[in-house]
Amino acid sequence: MDRTDRIRQFIEDRFLVEFGGEVTGGTDLFKAGVMDSFGYIQLMSFLEEEFSIGVTDEEILTDVFVSLDAIDAFVARKLAGQGAGRGDASCAG
Secondary structure (H helix, E strand, O other): OOHHHHHHHHHHHHHOOOEOOOEOOOOOOOOOOOOOHHHHHHHHHHHHHHHOOOOOHHHHHHOOOOOHHHHHHHHHHHHHHOOOOOOOOOOOO
């Protein structure tokens, strides 16, 4: 099971929704009534634990990821850089 599948599985299990019909990877999960702010916090906690990434309060509050595609892209960025590019100015040389 790849990264996207693991995130999709969590959302389906937690929020009792199934991707593939009306809900797609690009669906705004808030507008569709799938997820609320409490669920979003649960999702962020899951992502931190499942992928061993750090999600800052600022990221949670300013970068609200509303779709599976956006959430997956966020996790991919975090895994690729583990926070690089977001206030992590590590430029040696």
